[in-house]
Amino acid sequence: MRSPLLGRALAGALVTAGVAALGACADHPVAPPPPPVLVAFVEEPGGLARIDVTTTGRHALARVELLMPDGRATVGDVVDHQAIADRAPGGGPFDVGVGVFGGSSSRVGGGVSIGFPILGGGRAVAPMIRSRARVAVPDVEAYRRDWPQARIRLSFTAGPEDTRVDATAPSPAARVGASP
Numbered sequence: 001m002r003s004p005l006l007g008r009a010l011a012g013a014l015v016t017a018g019v020a021a022l023g024a025c026a027d028h029p030v031a032p033p034p035p036p037v038l039v040a041f042v043e044e045p046g047g048l049a050r051i052d053v054t055t056t057g058r059h060a061l062a063r064v065e066l067l068m069p070d071g072r073a074t075v076g077d078v079v080d081h082q083a084i085a086d087r088a089p090g091g092g093p094f095d096v097g098v099g100v101f102g103g104s105s106s107r108v109g110g111g112v113s114i115g116f117p118i119l120g121g122g123r124a125v126a127p128m129i130r131s132r133a134r135v136a137v138p139d140v141e142a143y144r145r146d147w148p149q150a151r152i153r154l155s156f157t158a159g160p161e162d163t164r165v166d167a168t169a170p171s172p173a174a175r176v177g178a179s180p
Contacts, residue, residue: 039152041137041170049137051076051152051170054130056084059156059163061131066169068142069149076135084128144172 038054053076055061064076135152137143143150150169155162 037154037165037167039167039170041147041172047140049140049143049172051135051137053133053135053152053154053167055133055154055156056128056130057156058128059158060129061133061154062157062162063153063155064133064135065153066135066137067151067153067166068139069146070142072138073153074135074138076133079132079134082130084130140172143169147172 036055036057040052042050042052044050051066053061053064060081061078064078066074066076068074147169152167152169154165154167156165
């Protein structure tokens with residue numbers, strides 16, 4: 001006859017080993033995901049300026065507007081959409097699982113499983129969309145003066161309804177040179 005204390009100690013050891021094994025098998029991303037919204041003030045030749053917007057998320061950017069504090073709104077152009085990362089990085093060509101189970105009769109068991117994908121490695125993840133847009137700054141001097149109160153309104157397609165988000169307008173002091 002086995003001692004109940006020995007059975008509990010064995011169960012504790014198996015649970016600890018299982019948790020440690022699962023932690024060792026966890027995926028470690030190579031780089032953190034990109035921020036969901038990036039905005040930049042871009043100076044162009046001839047004293048003109050624009051705001052470049054890049055979003056990354058599950059929904060495509062449908063519309064972008066520059067909202068000035070005096071109530072003026074300038075609608076921008078959505079330049080492109082790009083699907084990114086349809087498979088999770090890492091994970092290798094197979095998955096390893098460790099399980100521990102127990103019942104009310106003090107029986108404890110464990111198991112290890114190895115899974116091999118039939119059609120490629122990695123886990124499927126939710127599709128992500130990177131959208132880029134540009135908004136012309138109609139009055140550069142007014143923008144330089146009032147930018148802390150200005151907002152960038154982003155509208156995303158999200159099924160039957162659009163989702164709107166207001167982002168902080170970029171500082172003209174943190175400008176970048178013109179790019180194509």
